[in-house]
Amino acid sequence: MTARDVTADTMTDRGGLRLEQVCLRYADGDGEVVALDDVSLTVDPGEMVAVVGASGSGKSSLLAVAGAMRQPDSGHIYVGGTAVTGVPAKQRSTLRHDRVGFVFQGSNLLASLTALEQLELVGRIGRAPRAATRTKALALLEEVGLAAKAGRRPGQLSGGERQRVGIARALMADPAVLLVDEPTSALDHQRAIDIVSLLVEETHRHRIATLMVTHDRSLARLADRVIEMRDGRLEPAGAPSER
Amino acid sequence: MSYNENFLVIPAKFPTFVPEDPKFHAEWDILSLSIALVGIEPGGFMAKGVAGGSQLGRTRTGVIVSRGVAADGVRVGGRITLDRSSVALHVVGIAPTATYGHVALVYAPIALWRQATYGQVTGGVLPASAQGLASAAALQVRPGIDVSAVGTHLGVDIVTKQQAYAGSPGYVAETATMSLIIDFLYVIAALIVGAFFTVWTIQRKADIGLLKALGASNGLVIRDALGQVALVMAAATAAGALVGSGIGSLIPGGTVPFALQTGAIVTAAVILAVAGLVGSLVAVRRIAAVDPIIALGAAS
Known part of the structure; x- marks a missing residue:
C-alpha cells in the first residue's frame, strides 16, 4: 500500500467508494474505445447512487473497475478505504470478497444450490x-423476506425472489460497497420497484455505499442520487425535482 | 531343498535335443482335434505341476488333457488317435486350461511323446536313433547356480520360464500387439477424459466467472475443480472396473485366451485414473483464464 493509499484509508472512514480521474480504454480493431473518460465519483457509506445511461455509455465498465475486475488505464479507485489500483489479481479477489458485494442482472444464481446454499457459498x-455462516445466511434471508424459502433452488423461485436471494448473497460478507448491475431487467414494474426499494433500505440499514447502474430512469429516482453516464463521462442528472 | 525358478534347456549344439513341433492333428470319436503334445517324466516335478499328473505313467498310453480339449467333448476314458502315426492316447485325467500357440495341451509320458513325435513316418514305431531324444528339457535349480555357465559348458541354451514363453510361436508379436493396444487405450482414455472435462469447463464458464466475481481466487476454483474431477474419475473408474470385471467373467476362459486378475484390474484402474487426471489438467487450465467480468451482464 502506498502513502497515498494510507491517506485515502483515513479519509473515507469505514470506506465508501471513490474513483479519482479514472480512465479506461479498450482496443477496437485498429483504434480504441474510451469506456471511462476521466471519471471521478464518490459514494458515501449509507448512500445509494444510481447511474443511468444508454447501452454502451460505460455503465458496465464503471462497475468492472469499481469491483476490481478491471484495472483502469489511469486514475485511482478506493473501495472501503483500500486502493484497488495496481493490486495483484489474487489480492483483488480477496478484496472483492471482503469489501464488495455484487447484485447481478437476472440474479445470476447457481442453479444447483438452494437459496441458503447460495449465501453459504460466500462464507x-x-x-x-x-x-x-449458516446463522448469518438465515438472518439475511429473513431480512429479505425469504426465510420460508431457504431450501428452494432458483428454478423454484420467482424472478423477484431470485433477485432477493442475490441481494442477500451480496450482503453476506458485510461489504463496504454494493455494486448493482441492472437488477430489474427481468422483472415487471411493480416487482422492480420492490427490489430497488429493498436495495435502498439495505443500503441505509447496513451503511453500505451502493452504486447501481440501470437504464430505467423511473427506478433510478428511488436512489439518493442519480448520475447520468454518456460516452464514458459522468454528468449530474439534475436536481430531484427535475427527475 | 528349495527352488526359485524353472528353466528350460533348449537345443543348441547338444545332440540329444532335436527341435520338434508339438502340434498334432488327432481324432476323437468323429471329431478332428488340434492338440499340442507335451511329454513329461511321470513322477517328475513337471508332472507334479499338472493337476492329475500322478495318473501319468500308470499305463503306457495314458494322457491328461487340458480343459480346452475336454471342451471339445473328450472325456476321461476316451481314446484319441493321432492321425499320421496312429498312436492311440487314452485319457486318464483333465487339467486346467493350458495352450501352446493357442492349441490346447495334452500331457503324455515322455516315452509316449517320443513314439508319437519320432514315429510319425514309421507308423508309430520309434526308430532306434530316436531313443533318448527330446525337444527341450525343464530344469529346476537351486538358488545361486549360474545356469548360463552350465549352458555354455553343455553347449545348450538355458532360458527362464518367461523367456521360454516369449519363444513360443507368435507370443512376442501377440503380446506386443496387445500391449500396444492397451497403451493406446490409456492415451485415448486420457484424451476422452480431457475432452469431457473441457466441455464440462466450458459449460460451467458462467458459474466459474460468478465464483471469481464473488471473490474466489484462481487457486480455490482450480482446487475445487480438481476435487470434482478426482471424485468423478474415482467413481467412473470403479464403475468401469466393476462392469468390465462383470462382463469379463462371462467370457468362457476355456475357449478364449482371457484371464481376469485382480492385480491387472487394479493396475489398469489406477493408470486410467491417473491418465484421466492428466487429461483433465488441460481442461482445468482453462479455469484460470475465465474472467470474472463475464458475471456482469450474465443472465441467470
Whole structure:
C-alpha cells in the first residue's frame, strides 16, 4: 500500500467508494474505445447512487473497475478505504470478497444450490466458520423476506425472489460497497420497484455505499442520487425535482 | 531343498535335443482335434505341476488333457488317435486350461511323446536313433547356480520360464500387439477424459466467472475443480472396473485366451485414473483464464 493509499484509508472512514480521474480504454480493431473518460465519483457509506445511461455509455465498465475486475488505464479507485489500483489479481479477489458485494442482472444464481446454499457459498469462499455462516445466511434471508424459502433452488423461485436471494448473497460478507448491475431487467414494474426499494433500505440499514447502474430512469429516482453516464463521462442528472 | 525358478534347456549344439513341433492333428470319436503334445517324466516335478499328473505313467498310453480339449467333448476314458502315426492316447485325467500357440495341451509320458513325435513316418514305431531324444528339457535349480555357465559348458541354451514363453510361436508379436493396444487405450482414455472435462469447463464458464466475481481466487476454483474431477474419475473408474470385471467373467476362459486378475484390474484402474487426471489438467487450465467480468451482464 502506498502513502497515498494510507491517506485515502483515513479519509473515507469505514470506506465508501471513490474513483479519482479514472480512465479506461479498450482496443477496437485498429483504434480504441474510451469506456471511462476521466471519471471521478464518490459514494458515501449509507448512500445509494444510481447511474443511468444508454447501452454502451460505460455503465458496465464503471462497475468492472469499481469491483476490481478491471484495472483502469489511469486514475485511482478506493473501495472501503483500500486502493484497488495496481493490486495483484489474487489480492483483488480477496478484496472483492471482503469489501464488495455484487447484485447481478437476472440474479445470476447457481442453479444447483438452494437459496441458503447460495449465501453459504460466500462464507465458504471466505473460509468463515460453517455454523456462523449458516446463522448469518438465515438472518439475511429473513431480512429479505425469504426465510420460508431457504431450501428452494432458483428454478423454484420467482424472478423477484431470485433477485432477493442475490441481494442477500451480496450482503453476506458485510461489504463496504454494493455494486448493482441492472437488477430489474427481468422483472415487471411493480416487482422492480420492490427490489430497488429493498436495495435502498439495505443500503441505509447496513451503511453500505451502493452504486447501481440501470437504464430505467423511473427506478433510478428511488436512489439518493442519480448520475447520468454518456460516452464514458459522468454528468449530474439534475436536481430531484427535475427527475 | 528349495527352488526359485524353472528353466528350460533348449537345443543348441547338444545332440540329444532335436527341435520338434508339438502340434498334432488327432481324432476323437468323429471329431478332428488340434492338440499340442507335451511329454513329461511321470513322477517328475513337471508332472507334479499338472493337476492329475500322478495318473501319468500308470499305463503306457495314458494322457491328461487340458480343459480346452475336454471342451471339445473328450472325456476321461476316451481314446484319441493321432492321425499320421496312429498312436492311440487314452485319457486318464483333465487339467486346467493350458495352450501352446493357442492349441490346447495334452500331457503324455515322455516315452509316449517320443513314439508319437519320432514315429510319425514309421507308423508309430520309434526308430532306434530316436531313443533318448527330446525337444527341450525343464530344469529346476537351486538358488545361486549360474545356469548360463552350465549352458555354455553343455553347449545348450538355458532360458527362464518367461523367456521360454516369449519363444513360443507368435507370443512376442501377440503380446506386443496387445500391449500396444492397451497403451493406446490409456492415451485415448486420457484424451476422452480431457475432452469431457473441457466441455464440462466450458459449460460451467458462467458459474466459474460468478465464483471469481464473488471473490474466489484462481487457486480455490482450480482446487475445487480438481476435487470434482478426482471424485468423478474415482467413481467412473470403479464403475468401469466393476462392469468390465462383470462382463469379463462371462467370457468362457476355456475357449478364449482371457484371464481376469485382480492385480491387472487394479493396475489398469489406477493408470486410467491417473491418465484421466492428466487429461483433465488441460481442461482445468482453462479455469484460470475465465474472467470474472463475464458475471456482469450474465443472465441467470
